[in-house]
Amino acid sequence: MEQTKKLFSQKPSSYWRNSTEMPTYPALEKDLDTDVLVIGAGIAGITTAYELTKRGRSVVLIEGRELISGTTGYTTSKLTAQHDIIYHGLIERYGEETAKQYFRANLQAINYVKDTAAEHGIDCEFEEQEAYVYTQLDEGVETIEKEVEAYRKLQIDGYLADTMPLEIPIKAAAVMRQQAQFHPVKYLIGLLKEIELRGGSIYEQTLAVSFDTESRPVVHTENGHTITANHVVSATHFPVQVENQYFSSNMNPKNSYGIAIKSKKPYPDGMYISLESPKRSIRSLKKGDDHYVLVGGESHVTGDGSSVLDRYERIYQFAEEQFGVEELYEHWSSHDLLTTDQLPFIGKASDDAPGIYTATGFGKWGLSNGVAAATLLADLIDGKDNEFAELYKIGREMEEAEAVSIGEDDVNRISNETVVKPDNLPNGKGAILEKDGQTMAYYRDEKGELHEMSASCTHNGCPVSWNNADHTWDCSCHGSRFTAVGEVVEGPALRALDRE
Secondary structure, eight states, X not given: OHHHHHHHTSOOOOHHHHTSOOOOOOOOOSOEEEEEEEXXXXXXXXXXXXXXXXXXXXXXXXXXXXXXXXXXXXXXXXXXXXXXXXXXXXXXXXXXXXXXXXXXXXXXXXXXXXXXXXXXXXXXXXXXXXXXXXXXXXXXXXXXXXXHHHHHHTTOSEEEESOOSSSOOXXXXXXXXXXXXXXXXXXXXXXXXXXXXTTOEEESSOOEEEEEOSSSOEEEETTSOEEEEEEEEEOSSSXXXXXXXXXXXXXXXXXXXXXXXXESSOOOSOEEEESBSSOEEEEEEOBTXXXXXXXXXXXXXTTSOBOHHHHHXXXXXXXXXXXXXXXXXXXXXXXXXXXXXXXXXXXXXXXXXXXXXXXXXXXXXXXXXXXXXXXXXXXXXXXXXXXXXXXXXXXXXXXOOOOOOBSOOOOOBOOOTTOOSGGGOOTXXXXXXXXXXXXXXXXXXXXXXXXXXXXXXXXXXXXXXXXXXXXXXXXXXXXXXXXXXXXXXXXXXXXXXXXX
């Protein structure tokens, strides 16, 4: 236990990024004028830039940090239209046609990746797999059966099972055929090369901080430059644009976690996710002739104060019991925005910001939804009809989805009771403490220097909490995250935590 806690207390790192030689691009050092500016270099942004350059448009792609360093680089990397249990609920809320559209959009996204990788010879470890949602409880069987009945109504290629190739005892599983897994970073590096070949410009360490939208959109960067464009796509997790309360009111941030292990047991085919909470998500990894497995789960509300180290530990214990862990290879966290009706927001940002488009709220299924977003946004920019425009429309009337998971996510909150004053804070630790009636965030670095910051997020003033594994300050309101010393890791916040 203590050994794994020590491993998990080390800085998280992504298997996908570490198993690939990452390209680097310069920071923007001049003002630019372009046809289309794409902000955000995850799967949605990079695929949008690729699709638009393929259509002959002039495109600039910028990323505030390193490319593919957000959710896309820290994923379970299932490229699937089986988004947990979703289709029965979509039929009940919106009807069969809407549910069928959602499936079709994501199935087309799988085929887009498959065809694009083949067209350009991108070795991204693309493999077709069957996808399973399974329950181990009697009370989960009805939910699974209703989902399989939805498959039948929507003509989805799937079936009901009472066993799985993976040796986990189950009561029932919903199985979807012809789904896929792949290496997202290898795939996107291939797209980046194609963007450059078609004349696109790519910049990283170029943070967009504000918009002017009176005539043509003008985007201002943190380092003082401007990019003027006819069209701007914000593909930045939480939209970077004119403030729109619609997004804040209809999206909730969540964290989840993954570990890559070398398994003592062979791994069968298939991708798996549990119906019950805390979630367990499982797929194989390619790494020579050895058996490597990705195990994820432990989803919870961002910034809820629970112990992330304990969550990693629970995932590890599951992996040990199921596979036998010969080596803990990597561990990382992922951060998602979930809309209240389970459908992403993709399209024109608002009537008040002409020429600005966004894609957000992918939930935990951003790989397929991100690709679907790219082709939809490219069509909107080209003035073409797209059958999925209404499905993902921003500003739609929301019908809240009912929770379908069974069981409860065990929350073990961090206690600061043993830290009564900053002087007691150990090296490498953070804590929320009171000072003169104000709530403050304290972090003592490994050299012993104490850092004192406001505990209020600079986006909307919500309180942050200490993440004891990622060593970040996380905001539960809209998912902003800050380094241990208060610098922005993830928006919507654009400014560091205030220092005293």
